Structures are given as structure tokens and as C-alpha cells.
Amino acid sequence: MKFLYITAATAALLAGAASAQEISDGKIKIGILNDQSGAYSALGGLGSVEAAKMAVEEVGGTILGMPVEIVSADHQNKADVGSSIAREWLDAGQVDAIMDLTTSSVALAVQTLAGERNKVTMVTGGGTTELTGKACTPYSFHWAYDTHALAVGTGSAVVAEGGDSWFFLTADYAFGYSLEENTTKTVEAAGGKILGSVRHPLNNTDFSAFLLQAQASGSKVVGLASAGTDTQNAIKQAAEFGLTQAGQNLAGLLLMISDVHGLGLQAAQGLYLTETFYWDRDDQSRDFGNRYKERTGAMPTMVQAGTYSAVLSYLKAIEAANSDDAAAVSKQLKSMTINDAFARNATVAPNGRLMNDVFLMQVKTPEESKGEWDYYNVRATIPGAEAYMKPAEAGCPLVTG
């Protein structure tokens, strides 16, 4: 009998050692790198870290018998701080994957670094299509959304809803132009017309002159090709001008539920916007949203829900591949179908793009809203394959060769 015990114990030890060899250093460490104190801290920030922890708890804290650890850092929207931390994590901190990565300059810098070191990155915070284009690596993934999908989502679906004439308020820099250009293409392809556009400086505070032009154009939709405070200011001032009451609808091209929460329904009502996650969509997303709200006091944005999904998928891929080797995990991720509170039946394209569904939302009026965080009517669901750039056209060397 004793002999049996000893044999069993030895076998268990050996098995433990064998599985430990599959995992490089006996543990899985995921780094969440984002803005935790600045302009983007509400849409990602510590909420993303919490979402990542929820994913780890969901798998029981261990994968293949190895503990999973979440580390996080505030890159303060500075590419050099982000890059220093990422280097230290990857070279000395035994971090296996880096996620979130708000701000496109930081996301691109870290993705390049991680690619050189054969480590996985899963971007949920940054939006630039460059990440799955020229800058793609075999181990890079772009999870929650991108600017192309937002433009396509808002553009085509709003036209289908009857908003077939557009006027743009565009922030005067590359990001604004690309939003305007992408949206223009989809609006025209869907049979809509562009009546004109006006460019306003970045970090503008007075939109009255631009809003008057938008009003005078007589368009049904006013597209806001900007981000952050610019979009928020434009929306607030449009409400003061009575643009929405006069029959024009605003369409924000990069807005999240945290922005709507900040603006309030009075100012934001009737606004079109595109997100890839809404907590009040079905039972599964409601369950996740409520659990998240209990921990953080707010409903998750698509970035935070996306980070949850990225961590969960990464861990599932490690389990399925029986290894934490970046190449094996990446291969596994690209062959998996992702199903969780965030993404349904979504596949991952060869350039690392998660092809999840994209939703066109319209913000409810204060009368329609039944309670806190009841903000959106889902107007249209656009399948990922239509919303995102075709992998072959994105310019990723892995796909085009």
C-alpha cells in the first residue's frame, strides 16, 4: 500500500514537472498597460485592470496548474514611459502578454517591442488600424474595436436608418481626417450624400461658428470626426443650439458609454454612436455588466469589456494549446471561435483582428431611460466581417506576403 502511495506521489510530481516545462517560468503573467490618471482613464484605466482580474477569477486563478498574475502600470499617455515599462516587463519581469494599450503611439511602440521579443500583445484601448496593418506582428491582436469599424458602423447604419445627408465637424489633424474619409466612403457607398465639412482646431472650446455652418447646410446628420473633449464640447453646444430639436441628428464617430454618462442624457439624447459592447444587450452581457459595476461603480466601456475578453481568450488559448509559448498561443487564438460576454461567435483574422459584431446605438431621451446606465437603443448590428477592413486589404505583411 505504502509503495502505491509513493508511486502515486512520484507520478504526480513528475506530471507536475512535465506540465511546468510547457509553461516557461511556472506562472502566467499578464500586464495591463494603459492611462490610469489622464484623459483616457475613464474608458480604460483601472477599470480594465479590474476586468482583467475578473477574467482570471473566472478560470479559477490558475491555468494548467500555473498561477495567473495580473500586473498593471500607468503609461501616462507617454510613449517613452509605456515603452520603458513594457521593455522591463518583457525582458526582466517575466510578463507573457501585454494588453489594453490605450493611445495609438504607445500601442504601436509596445506592439513592435513585443513582436521583436516574441511576446503577445492584445490591444483593446488603442484604435488605429495601423496595428493590424503595416505594424502587425505574428503575436499581435487587436481586440475591441478600431477606427475603421466605428466609421463604417456609424456611416452605413445611420444611412440605413434614413440619415442620408451628412455634414462633418472634423478635428483638424490626421486622426480627424481619417475618420471623416472612412465615414464619407461608407456613407456614399450606402447611397448617402455629403453636403460639406468644416475643420475645427484640436482642443477647441467654441463650436458656435461651426455649428451654425452645420445648421445652415440642412443636412440630416452632423458627423463629429473628433475624439474626447472636442466631441463632448460639440455635443454640449449643439444641445444649446437646439440642433437635435430642429431635426438634425448628431453622430459621434468615437464615443463610449463613459462619455455619454459624463454628458448626461439631456445633452446626448438622439446621438448616434458605435460601440462593440453594451451591457444591456442580453443576459450574459447584463450579468457581466452588473458584476463589473459591483466592483467599480460603473458599467464597462467596450475597452474594459474587451480587455476582459482578451484576457479570458488568451488564458483559454493557453489551456487549449497546452503551452504559453507565444507562437503556439497565437496560432490557437487564430483558430478559435471566441464566445464570451463581449464577443459572440467571433473569429480572429490572420492579421490578429478580432471580427466581433459592431453595434450602432442611439442615445435614449431622458424620458425613455428607465434608470441609471440605461442609455442606448441598439439600432443595428453589423457583423464583424462587414465592419472591419478585409485582412487582405489592411496591409499586414503576414497576410499579403
Added chain:
Amino acid sequence: MARTSEIPTSEPGSVPTMGRGVQLLLLALGAVVLIGAPFVVYPVFAMTMLCFALFAAAFNLLLGYTGLLSFGHAAFFGGAAYFTAHAAKVWGWNPEFALALGILGATGLGLVIGAIAIRRQGIYFAMITLALAQMFYFFCLQVPFTHGEDGIQAVPRGLLFGFIDLNDTMTMYFFVLAVFVLGLLLIWRFVNSPFGMILKAIRENENRAVSLGYATAQYKLGAFVMSAALAGMAGGLKALVMQFATLTDVDWHMSGQVVLMTLIGGIGTLLGPVLGAGIVIALQNLLATSAFPVTIITGLVFMVCVMLFRRGLIGELAHSRLGRALGLRPPG
């Protein structure tokens, strides 16, 4: 040493010979720290510190020795980073030429901005430099070669002089260290030259300097351009170290940060800005992974410095009894 023969260090109560010995010892200690740093701390972190230290020292050349508070130094730092990154990545230049182009670009910018700004003094000077630097920021935001907020990414470090591979982290560190030491030597030489003396005279009393027959505007412009060129050297170097150039470097926060570094370390001291840069960068990186909000802590540190150490850390040390005993010269 040349330093002691040029500048009278004899303070009442201090023994110059002992001071010199201690100074040599401190210098040796500094050398050991700089050479040993990459083996103790993370090399890229050490390199970032050196780049910012050089930037702060260049800024201090203007603020500490000429008394001009520029609020637009990010334009030179970030501008040079863009020029160097573009030359190295798109044109495929060797790092030394790319860096030289960065310095040249920053010098040009310094000449233009300086020529306009030195016509005014005090707060007006600061505001003009800020305004011109913001113009340059929006220029960088819009022109295609900077790639907007994506920045110029994946800049190759390349082969120094065509045969030294800088992709090796240690080689890169010693290249950065060499440029850093060269930069500091230049500043030291500049400050302790007759030119530097005239700058100090302008700082103390510009009218008197004019009455002595000096064309102060030319001297101020000279100092401004020199400071811009050295800030460019730091910026270009940083682009090679981090392998990207982004809008962060030309943003006005960067101009503010370098003021902070210089004030914490000590205005008008050679080592103050170096120490100040070290502290600010270390705080930024250490606090990033902690639960403390970075901006609030840096703000608190700044407040404490302004209220308790008016002269900055090195300045206070030099003024203390210990500093005098060590033979450290009070800033002057």
C-alpha cells in the same frame, strides 16, 4: 584642475586643497555610478535618464546661467527627435548623421524662435517661447512625415560609424553615455568661458552689462541657440534609444517637465538638472506600476521643493555647511 584655477572657490572657512581632493573623489564616484548603472538598473531606463538629464542641463544653460525662462524647449527636444527618427528610418542614415541632423534642425529652430523671443523679457519671453513651441506642436500634428499621433515608430538604431552595432543594449548605453558626457563638458566649458561670464553678468543686471558695452541681445541669442542645440542632442539621442518619436516630446507638458527637473535639482548648478531629471524620470517610472497617481505625487514633490528647498537639492547642498566643507561651490 582647470576648474579650481579659473574659479575662486575659497569660501571663508573652507580648505581649498581638501575640497579639491573631495571633488576628485566625487567625480570618480560619479564615473563609477555612470559606468556601473546599466549593470544595476535596467539599461534602457538608465539611457532615458541620461537623455533627460542632458535635456535638463541644456535647459539650465538658459535658465540658470542666463536667467531666461523658456517655456518652449519641447520644440527643440521633440523636433530633433522627429528629424533624427525620420533620417534614420526613412532615409536610412547612420545614427551619427541622423543625430547631427537632429541637432542641426534644433539649432535652426532655436535661431528662429530665439531671434523672435529675446526681444522681450520675463513673463513675455516665456509666453512667446510657449506660443512658438505650440505652433511647432500643431505643425508636427499635421505634417505627414510625423504620422500624427501614431508617431514615427520602429526607428532603427543602426550601425554607429558604419560598423558599431547599436542594437546591443550595452553598446547603446555607452554611446549614450559618451554623448551625455560630451554634452555636459560642452556646457561646462561654455559656462566657464568669458562668454559664460558675460551671460552671468546679463543675468545679474542686464542694464549694467549694456552700459559696459556688451551687445546683450547677441549674447542672449547665442545662449538660446546653444541651449536649443543641446536640447536637440538630447532629443535626437532619445529617439534612437526609444526607437520612436512621438507628439509627447513636442507637447507643452514636456516644456513644463524640464522646468520641474531643473527646479528640483537646482537652478544654475551643473549637476542639479542631472539629479532633478533622474528624480522626475524615476518617479514617473516607479509610480507607474504603483497604485499612486503619478501626476499628484510629482506635483507634491514639486511643492515640497519650492517650499523647503528653494535652491533645489544640489543648490541647498552646496549652500549647507556640508557642501562648503566638501568644497562645492555655491551657485553663482
